[in-house]
Amino acid sequence: MNHTPEYEQHLEHTHELLRCALATAYASADNLQGLNRDVALAVVHLIQQARTAVDRLLA
Template identity: 55%
Template sequence: MDTLSKDEPTAPSNTPFPSLQDCPAAQRALDYYLKPSVSDEQEHRFFDVNRNINGEEALVHACDLLRCAAATAHESANRLQGSNRDLAFSVVHMIDLAKVMLDRSLDGYPTR
């Protein structure tokens, strides 16, 4: 049973920042960083990568995904005009740059 009523003043605390004492945002921040998590469950993902896949296979699959993304963006860009077309082709260019970087990293693996 709580003996303090809401009208009674609380005793002053020894905090160096008295303005933060009754601040809900400060309390939430402290709770977030200092309180342990309620459960140790792992985050469930809708899609997950097979844990048995090796690095080379993952890079090859990523290259295939980027190739498909570039083809989709290129086809979409062909149906657009003006600045929307330019924007779509810039996406194609960025995808191509990412694919080149992945291809370069695959060069480090021996050929089969």
């Protein structure tokens, strides 16, 4: 499949957005306890999965 440079730019931008979201969610989890921390770490996991999917598209 051929991807345009614009497509690649969008994927790279999405990758950076996910990196920022991951850092934010992880930092938030550090300041929480109990169920709230578990929920924040679940968000970390979901973001990591999305980032892995974008990584595969960029490869």
